[in-house]
Amino acid sequence: MNKFIMAAASLLYFFSVALHGVAASPGTDLGQLQPCDETFLLKARSGELCRPAGSFFDVYVFMSEEAEKTARPPVLYLLGGPGSLAVPQTKRFAALAEKTQRVILVPAVADGLLHLDCKSDGASDAVWGIAAKAEEAIVYGRKQQAAKLDACLSRVREALDNGSFDPPGTLITAGQLYGLREKLGIQGWHLFAESYGARVSLALATLDRTGTLSQTLDSPETPWVDGFWHAGRNFFNALKELSSYCRSHFYCPAKRGRLERDLLRGIAQQNAATAAPVALKNIITGQIAAYAKPTREQLLISSFHALRTPARAAILPYIGSSPENMRERFGLLLDQLLFPGDGLNTGMHHLIRCSELPMAIWYRALEDDRLEYPEMAPFLSYLAWRQQYACNAIAVTPPEAFQMPDLPRVPSLVLSGELDPVTPPSVVETAFRGSSSYFIRRYRALGHVTHAQKECVMEDVLFFWESPSSPPKRSACSSDDLALRFYSPVVVR
Numbered sequence: 001m002n003k004f005i006m007a008a009a010s011l012l013y014f015f016s017v018a019l020h021g022v023a024a025s026p027g028t029d030l031g032q033l034q035p036c037d038e039t040f041l042l043k044a045r046s047g048e049l050c051r052p053a054g055s056f057f058d059v060y061v062f063m064s065e066e067a068e069k070t071a072r073p074p075v076l077y078l079l080g081g082p083g084s085l086a087v088p089q090t091k092r093f094a095a096l097a098e099k100t101q102r103v104i105l106v107p108a109v110a111d112g113l114l115h116l117d118c119k120s121d122g123a124s125d126a127v128w129g130i131a132a133k134a135e136e137a138i139v140y141g142r143k144q145q146a147a148k149l150d151a152c153l154s155r156v157r158e159a160l161d162n163g164s165f166d167p168p169g170t171l172i173t174a175g176q177l178y179g180l181r182e183k184l185g186i187q188g189w190h191l192f193a194e195s196y197g198a199r200v201s202l203a204l205a206t207l208d209r210t211g212t213l214s215q216t217l218d219s220p221e222t223p224w225v226d227g228f229w230h231a232g233r234n235f236f237n238a239l240k241e242l243s244s245y246c247r248s249h250f251y252c253p254a255k256r257g258r259l260e261r262d263l264l265r266g267i268a269q270q271n272a273a274t275a276a277p278v279a280l281k282n283i284i285t286g287q288i289a290a291y292a293k294p295t296r297e298q299l300l301i302s303s304f305h306a307l308r309t310p311a312r313a314a315i316l317p318y319i320g321s322s323p324e325n326m327r328e329r330f331g332l333l334l335d336q337l338l339f340p341g342d343g344l345n346t347g348m349h350h351l352i353r354c355s356e357l358p359m360a361i362w363y364r365a366l367e368d369d370r371l372e373y374p375e376m377a378p379f380l381s382y383l384a385w386r387q388q389y390a391c392n393a394i395a396v397t398p399p400e401a402f403q404m405p406d407l408p409r410v411p412s413l414v415l416s417g418e419l420d421p422v423t424p425p426s427v428v429e430t431a432f433r434g435s436s437s438y439f440i441r442r443y444r445a446l447g448h449v450t451h452a453q454k455e456c457v458m459e460d461v462l463f464f465w466e467s468p469s470s471p472p473k474r475s476a477c478s479s480d481d482l483a484l485r486f487y488s489p490v491v492v493r
Helices: 001-021 038-041 089-100 108-117 144-164 170-177 197-207 231-247 259-268 296-306 318-321 324-332 334-338 346-356 358-373 372-395 425-432 454-466
Strands: 048-051 060-061 075-078 106-107 189-194 210-216 278-281 290-294 412-417 438-443
Touching: 038 296, 060 089, 075 089, 075 197, 089 106, 089 296, 089 454, 108 144, 108 346, 144 197, 144 346, 144 372, 170 197, 189 197, 197 210, 210 358, 210 454, 231 259, 231 296, 231 318, 231 358, 231 372, 259 296, 259 318, 259 324, 259 372, 278 324, 290 334, 296 318, 296 334, 296 372, 318 324, 318 372, 346 372, 358 372, 412 454, 425 438
Parallel strands: 075 106, 075 189, 189 210, 210 412, 412 438
Antiparallel strands: 048 060, 060 106, 278 290
């Protein structure tokens, strides 16, 4: 397996570079771009970019001004998505470098494929027909979403048909990162990966076991486990976990209810066509910013995504505790429509998913979940529709199966949040069961990508980096650190 991955990654990498060359990350002046070598790392300032030889992407370097650059082994941070952009997150990485007192290297893979991105021409995902006035809000259905997807993915299809670039992929990325460590003069580094990035980390650690001191996999994507595909079941279980947590806390608004029942039933009774528009409110000021007419599937999508972060998950009990006011209260979650995500390269996201994941397995799992959880049907059918539409739009036929990757025997810390509906702990534990090198730490009341949600999680990671072979048995997170602060409106008298 190891030889196969190394050979495949190397062939894909060199073939791609030989045919099509490279592309610059945004704002990069190719005439001034520095190569990624030992001289660059010794002289670099935080936030600067370098270009690995023959690569299509640049690498950011972040570091603390006070820390000695060679005092501790650096960290290679692998983003998720697939398709997460590095540029919108540079402040977060700079803060991470300050906190860890280490050099943080971030490959800007998605940023180097801007010809696959849809933000520049307004063809990104829509914001569900929001308007400044209630009477101007519209029901934003699949017809409108299909038009947006067409505008975006037609460019990807055209580029594929023209042969103007080779499709990016997990093995290609790992192959291009292989050798970067030695070029920078680094004896060993720690790999840190979030979500999809875990797949790149596993492939890279397999290629470079001697230089990989450890890997930290935060909310890893594990498509070789059957439970990974059951979005409906994972959503339901996350709501059930939140209900269990809620019942043990006095200030939870839905203490006597069951969110996995009450919230889903309440959403099933909504009708976007006949209901009044929802006022999107700023959760801090309570002021109305815009209006929308969300459908049932959009309310379910918002609830699913709310579970990914504790601050938003803490709003769900307030919404679910009052069926008669549920639609109005959803305005506290739908404020996300005011700030549409600019952190994802949509074309790259769908291209990798369609070319690497066995979507037929996912569609069958979603249909099974739809029968088991009928109140989730609008959400589950939407997931299948959108993914199938995207794969058809770029004319990519997904594979029939996903081969389990090699799990390299390097010290590995796996982080998982118990409210995570995307990569739940039960699935993560199944993925790494029997692998003694993989230490799993679960966090109650946290969601997807845990280290970005609580500082104490990063403390666990720092302890691990200091002694990867013997991670501490106890977490730095106390029960108070992980406690949800349930939302309840303050009445000013």
